[in-house]
Amino acid sequence: MAITSANQLELLQTAEAVAREKMIEPELVIEAMEDSLARAAKSRYGAEMDIRVAIDRKTGNATFTRVRTVVDEEELENYQAQFTADQAKPYFELSKNASSYWTRDGARLDDFAGGPQLGDVFEEQVPPVDLGRIAAQSAKQVILQRVREAERDRQYEEFKDRAGTIINGLVKREEYGNIIVDIGRGEAILRRNEKIGRESYRPGDRIRCYVKDVRRETRGPQIFLSRTDPQFMAELFKMEVPEIYDGIIEIKAVARDPGSRAKIGVISYDNSIDPVGACVGMRGSRVQAVVGELQGEKIDIIPWSEDQATFLVNALQPAEVSKVVFDEDAPRIEVVVPDEQLSLAIGRRGQNVRLASQLTGLDIDILTEEEESKRRQAEFNERTQLFMDKLDLDEFFAQLLVAEGFTNLQEVAYVDQDELLSIDGVDEATAEELQARARDVLEAANKAALENARALGVEDSLVEFEGLTPQMIEALAKDGIKTLEDFATCADWELAGGWTTVDGQRVKDEGLLEPFDISLEDAQTMVMTARVMLGWVDPTELEADADGEGEGDEGETEEAGV
Known part of the structure; x- marks a missing residue:
């Protein structure tokens, strides 16, 4: 031709x-x-x-x-x-x-x-x-191949910006439980694990989904849909509530048990507008429109608060909360509820507390008032017995120390003497005697721990390292860490502990020095110091990294302020 x-x-x-x-x-x-x-x-x-x-x-x-x-x-x-x-x-x-x-x-x-x-x-x-x-x-x-590539590029460019939005389509067919959806100029897939409950569709049915991801692949753009993603519900509220679309109300957090129950945290930037009432709508019209789309999923609309304790109390609704106790090291939070509110706070199969945990980003322990009282009494008795045994005190005086907030021997030994003198019945001589006894006990414990560590083979390089107490050195030695080189190879989480997500659940990783209240930042600093001392790391590089992080943090702070 x-x-x-x-x-x-x-x-x-x-x-x-x-x-x-x-x-x-x-x-x-x-x-x-x-x-x-x-x-x-x-x-x-x-x-x-x-x-x-x-x-x-x-x-x-x-x-x-x-x-x-x-x-x-x-x-x-x-x-x-x-x-x-x-x-x-x-x-x-x-x-x-x-x-x-x-x-x-x-x-x-x-x-x-x-x-x-x-x-x-x-x-x-x-x-x-x-x-x-x-x-x-x-x-x-060649022409057909280039045309197909151009068509794929056009589809990708068209849909890549649609990620994170809601899209309407028609059910085309079902393949192994996955739904293929016709979205106009292309096809998308709704995987079976992204469907709500036991949803079933027939060809030709209209369907509304959340565009979870758009990927460029050799066979063409792959568009993945979801109806279980928490952001699907957030986008539905944005469509139904004009105040959210206009930015007057913001959705701060969403947690879902798809098809069953959900919690959504909202805040209003206009004092004259109630965020919860605006999302519920007149006679519940707005929230019911979302519930209908989500196959009857019950939705708790919760006012968001910057104060974590307040937000958590709201998140555990409809249960009443008596007290909230933070554990700064975990991050874990204990919630105390009346005995009759325990089942309501936990919810069916733990649903209520699980959704509250997802909404706040905290691990939550639910205790009844009776359980919390027993635990506090047990801690009180344990500390009382410690002071009685170690400081040779009678029960009344030991209980007096615990009641004043002293929890261990270090606090008694090294606290400012004025704090001891503020206790009724304690004069200067008594305070000096208490501190002397506490220091003697601690010195003896340190000496015993150090002797035990040396018996396990600990070298002087680790003993002389600043920041490690004899008890810490003993704990390290029992785990086979006996030299400064051994210590320098440790990861910060191995020392301070941490949290790992396994199958969607947070699992605690116990740290070697966690019983001594070593934070992750302290562990990281000690490990890097050991590496610098050994010549493994150039200290000038660390200073440069620290300066860079400082500048970045400042920029982020200014941006956040804007």
Whole structure:
């Protein structure tokens, strides 16, 4: 098939028809045609030649051009598409012909003084190829491939910005429990684990979903939908509540047990607007519209608060909370409820406390008032017995210390003496005697711990390391950490402990030094100090990193302030 004047315009007509059908730019189809014709020409003239084809956008005339570039002699690899300046000289004057010309830096060359230079390009027209059956079929495949790629790129560009929004579609078919959804200019997949409960759909059913992710893959853009994602509910509220869409009310947190129950934390930036009432709507019209879309999922709308304790009390509704106790090290929080409120606070199969935990981002322990009272009494008795045994005090005086807030021997030994003197019945001599006894006990314990650690093989490099107490060194030695090198190889969480998420549940990792109230930051500082002392880390690099983090934090703070 030769490209004659009879079918030149047909090229443009075909390009426009394909572009309309695939909803892509005609220019992309013409470029695909140019590429396919160039490949066909190479099969005729030689695969190593640089053959390019240009189709006139008005007439459809296809021009075949052979391109050769001037390169350095050492870089000459392809003799059919490259030549040296000396080899190019005979062709330099040929640019006067209409069928050939030189270009330099992309512009047609008119001044030929000085001869050819590196990077100059010589272009000369070659006769159009006569496409045989095989070449025509190959050209067709190239065009189809390029059109498919353009179509995929168009779909990806169209839907990539739709991630995080709600989309409407029609159920097309079901494959192994997954729903294929027609979303207009493409298809999306709703996996079976992203459906609410036991939802079932038939072809042709309308469906509303949350666009969870859009990925670019070789087979085309993959659009993943969800109806269980917490943000699906947030987006539904945004559609139903104008105040949320306008930014007057903000959804701060969402927790869902899809198809059963959900909790949503909201805050209003206008004191005259109640965030909960606005989300509920007149006679519950707004929230019921969301509930209907979520297959009857019960929704608790909770006022959000910056104070974690207040927000948690709200999150545990409808249960009443007597007291909230934070554990700063965990992060864990204890909630005390009346005995009759325990089942309500926990909820059916732990649902209420689980959703409250997801909403606040805290691990929650629910205790009844009776359980909390027993625990506090047990702690009181334990500390009383400690002071009785270690300081040789009678029960009354030991209880007096505990009642004043003293929890261990270190506090008694090193507290400012005025705090002891503020206790009724304690004079200066008694305070001095108490502190002397406490220090003697601690020194004896330190000596015993250090002797035990040395018996386990601890080296002086670890004993002399600043920041580790004898009891810490003993604990490390029992776990096989006996040298400064051993200590330097530890991770901060191995020392201070931490939390790991396993199957969606937070699991506690016990740290070697966690019983001594070592924070994660303190552990990290000690480990890095040990590495610097051993020469493993350059201290100047640490200072540079610290400066960089400081600048970044300052920028983040300013941005947050805005």
